[in-house]
Amino acid sequence: MTDHALTGRTFDAVVIGAGAAGLVTSSGLGLLGARVALIEKHRFGGECLWTGCVPSKALIRTAQTLSDARRGNLVGLPATEIKFDFQQVMQSMRETIARIQPHDDPETIRKKGVTTLQGTARILGPGRVAVDDQELASKRIVIATGSRPTMPPIANxxxxxxxxxxxxxxxxxxxxxxxxxxxxxxxxxxxxxxxxxxxxxxxxxxxxxxxxxxxxxxxxxxxxxxxxxxxxxxxxxxxxxxxxxxxxxxxxxxxxxxxxxxxxxxxxxxxxGMRPVTQDLGLETVGVELDEHGAVLVDAKMKTTAPEIWAAGDVTGKLLFTHVADYQARLIVRNMFFPFRARADYSRVPWATYxxxxxxxxxxxxxxxxxxxx
Incomplete structure (x- = not known):
């Protein structure tokens, strides 16, 4: 369900993108009492839920179980070759997503005081964001549009x-x-x-x-x-x-x-590799600058080169991890409304290849x- 009749509505903050960074930012601001709109073009939950952490770890668990069974003789058990159906493996992975998805559902997010919108967002100018045929007003904007796979220049x-x-x-x-x-x-x-x-x-x-x-x-x-x-x-x-x-x-x-x-x-x-999603957002209309890789330039407080516009998550091109997106989003919540500004420090970020x-x-x-x- 998406809120309707929003033309002319004014918000304290508009967040573009409902992946990890956008969800944490909007929920944090909403729980603090701010009037927040969260816009998502595709599916609420972002890459981690739909195409990243959750499904990959579900498949890794299945593959690990098969491997462990084959090596049972190493721990005093019979080595076993388990017969399986690939479609059932993939269906199990999708059921795992379905069990977790309600945590990122728009209805759950609205309970935290956030207005949710499904549609394509574009910044029209300072403090103005269009969502399809609607226009929102907000002094503050957060870009959390994530990343997508890069395509190498390979003939045909x-x-x-x-x-x-x-x-x-x-x-x-x-x-x-x-x-x-x-x-x-x-x-x-x-x-x-x-x-x-x-x-x-x-x-x-x-x-x-x-x-x-x-x-x-x-x-x-x-x-x-x-x-x-x-x-x-x-x-x-x-x-x-x-x-x-x-x-x-x-x-x-x-x-x-x-x-x-x-x-x-x-x-x-x-x-x-992955590349930031910044196309057709209207960033040029407000002076948001990108680096040589197309990522949104941010300072240590997660502010972009444009006044009152922040960015978090993969779109910043820092470290493309869900926990880093979460960390950056929390910095935005703190720095947007509190006088004691926090600065990002990536010197001790943990990461793992599973x-x-x-x-x-x-x-x-x-x-x-x-x-x-x-």
Whole structure:
């Protein structure tokens, strides 16, 4: 349900985007008694609920259970190969989403004093936001529009067809052979999920190692473990072309030595990164500046380059984690209405890649510490 007849309504704050950052910001302000409008174009709950944390961890749990059963002999139990139905696995994942979804439902949010709107938002000018054919007035605006998968410049990729981590969650038929482009956290988590479910997985990475933001020794050790499970890696290879075959798809990759290799698979999953969603928001009308990657520029208080406009979450391009979006949103709530301003500090942010084993760290890696402190 969406509130109607809002033309001419004035709010203390308008929040654009109902993912983690937008939900925390609007709920926090609403509970403080502010008059808040929360606008969402697609589904309330954002990436974490629908295409990120929740579904991926549900699939990881299923894949982990299968792997544990196969290795039962290591703990005195019979090694067991569990028969399963891929559609039932995917349905279980969707049921997990459905159980959690009510926490982010518009009705739940409205109980916190927030007005919810479903539609496309655009900033018309200072203090003015359009939602489809309605116009809202608000002195303060928060941009929390998140991010979406990047598309690498690969010849014929669009024509060939591909998956992202989002569309992979819509599969009802398991690919026998899966090509994954990108060896970052998303690519590796999906690689291990599908490998443990029985797919033949090949991971292509432009760099010479996986997880470049992690400690090199630890990421190399993780790669070795994943290789023993049967995942194939082509590191230092650039995907240059895609093509459809009579049975499946093909990716052509080029190594550092210039040699080209063709890889065939049933599906191609692109996991080469995320980019901020800032298009068609009208940011140029109010002077909100973007960085070279298209992220909204914010200071340590989460204020943009435009007066009375804040931003939080993936759209800021800082660290693309749900807990960072939550942290930034809480800073906005504090800084918007309280005199003692808080500043963001990302020096001790914990993060993890949910492979098995999990690779996690807090603060600087060894190489980063040596670069910074000698």
């Amino acid at each position: 990729l669009q024509e060939t067809g591909f998956l992202t981590h989002e569309s992979a969650l819509e599969l009802d038929e398991q690919p026998r052979r899966l090509i994954i482009l990108g060896a970052g956290p998303i690519g590796l988590e999906f690689a291990q999920i599908f490998n443990r479910l029985g797919s033949e997985v090949t991971v292509v990475e432009l760099l010479d190692r996986i997880l470049p933001r992690e400690d090199a020794e630890m990421s190399d050790h993780l790669r070795e473990i994943l290789e023993t499970e049967g995942i194939r890696f082509l590191l230092g290879h650039k995907a240059i072309a895609a093509a459809c075959l009579d049975e499946g798809r093909e990716i052509t990759v080029r190594g550092a030595d210039g040699a080209e290799t063709r890889i065939t698979g049933d599906e191609i999953l692109v996991a080469t 492979t098995d084993p999990t690779l996690a760290h807090v603060g600087l890696t060894e190489s980063e510490a040596r670069q910074r402190h000698g």
